[in-house]
Amino acid sequence: MLSLKQLNKTYDNGVHAIDHISLEIPTGLFGLLGPNGAGKSSLMRTIATLQDADSGTIHFNGVDVVADKAALRRQLGYLPQDFGVYPKVSALELLNHFAILKGLTHRGERKEAVEALLQLTNLWEARKRAVASYSGGMRQRFGIAQALLGAPKLVIVDEPTAGLDPDERNRFLNLLAHIGENVVVILSTHIVEDVTDLCPRMAMIAKGRVLIEGAPQAAIATLRDRVWRRSVSDGELAEYQQRCTVLSSRLVGGRPQINVYADSQPDEGFRRVEPDLEDVYFLQLRAA
Numbered sequence: 001m002l003s004l005k006q007l008n009k010t011y012d013n014g015v016h017a018i019d020h021i022s023l024e025i026p027t028g029l030f031g032l033l034g035p036n037g038a039g040k041s042s043l044m045r046t047i048a049t050l051q052d053a054d055s056g057t058i059h060f061n062g063v064d065v066v067a068d069k070a071a072l073r074r075q076l077g078y079l080p081q082d083f084g085v086y087p088k089v090s091a092l093e094l095l096n097h098f099a100i101l102k103g104l105t106h107r108g109e110r111k112e113a114v115e116a117l118l119q120l121t122n123l124w125e126a127r128k129r130a131v132a133s134y135s136g137g138m139r140q141r142f143g144i145a146q147a148l149l150g151a152p153k154l155v156i157v158d159e160p161t162a163g164l165d166p167d168e169r170n171r172f173l174n175l176l177a178h179i180g181e182n183v184v185v186i187l188s189t190h191i192v193e194d195v196t197d198l199c200p201r202m203a204m205i206a207k208g209r210v211l212i213e214g215a216p217q218a219a220i221a222t223l224r225d226r227v228w229r230r231s232v233s234d235g236e237l238a239e240y241q242q243r244c245t246v247l248s249s250r251l252v253g254g255r256p257q258i259n260v261y262a263d264s265q266p267d268e269g270f271r272r273v274e275p276d277l278e279d280v281y282f283l284q285l286r287a288a
């Protein structure tokens with residue numbers, strides 16, 4: 001269990017990137033959902049002990065992380081948002097190199113760990129290729145392989161699915177779900193479906209603050225019977241935006257279709273629809 005209490009971080013430029021964040025994060029996949037600039041990376045870096053909070057506490061399985069960073073680092077696997085530039089060495093060699101850095105000094109054990117991770121991440125066939133030649137999805141899977149070296153108990157992945165095609169995204173998320181069976185995995189993302197599809201628990205954040213946290217299904221249930229949909233013309237869109245709580249607008253067959261939050265049917269053109277996590281997200285962001 002990872003426990004954050006009243007965390008705060010203000011950068012030198014005055015941005016309050018983490019604003020009194022408290023969260024309890026159990027074993028399993030935990031989605032941290034927020035728009036660009038919400039503070040997700042700041043929070044991830046702080047938990048990963050790459051930067052200090054100004055105040056607040058972080059405990060992982062009872063260990064005070066602020067007082068004993070080394071204890072957390074021994075149990076941490078981290079895939080940052082920008083996973084660097086890759087030298088022209090093979091995945092096998094590079095992972096072996098990372099394994100040495102991670103302290104896997106026994107040759108036989110290291111070989112076993114490296115090979116197992118290349119299998120797990122489905123890179124075995126491509127293990128002799130330079131990581132520099134990998135596709136985006138393969139790189140991210142390689143990133144997860146390096147994050148899993150040393151059997152971490154806490155795995156942090158920062159916006160890992162951005163830029164992946166649907167196939168690779170699914171493959172990557174399945175891998176994360178598998179890993180999340182035994183350890184705490186924090187998945188930071190601005191993609192709502194990443195969270196709906198596979199996180200039993202989540203928090204939405206914006207402007208450094210937690211807007212809501214809990215099970216996605218529980219959050220969705222709070223909007224039941226209050227989300228309405230209709231097609232509109234471009235001119236009507238502006239009008240509805242004025243007089244209704246428009247959650248989202250998307251083009252369907254070239255025509256805007258809007259989701260509106262309201263206690264009762266706004267007008268006869270609307271039909272009630274089952275809410276989803278995106279409706280929750282947009283409602284929360286409006287209020288943030």
Ligand SMILES: Nc1ncnc2c1ncn2[C@@H]1O[C@H](COP(=O)(O)OP(=O)(O)OP(=O)(O)O)[C@@H](O)[C@H]1O
Pocket residue numbers: 011012013015017034035036037038039040041042043159
């Ligand atoms: N080192 C820094 N110095 C000053 N301001 C920073 C620094 N890092 C982040 N910020 C600011 O803090 C806020 C939160 O940024 P952060 O990168 O944590 O958000 P994010 O949710 O991860 O968004 P993104 O997906 O765009 O990275 C932003 O306003 C950002 O400009």
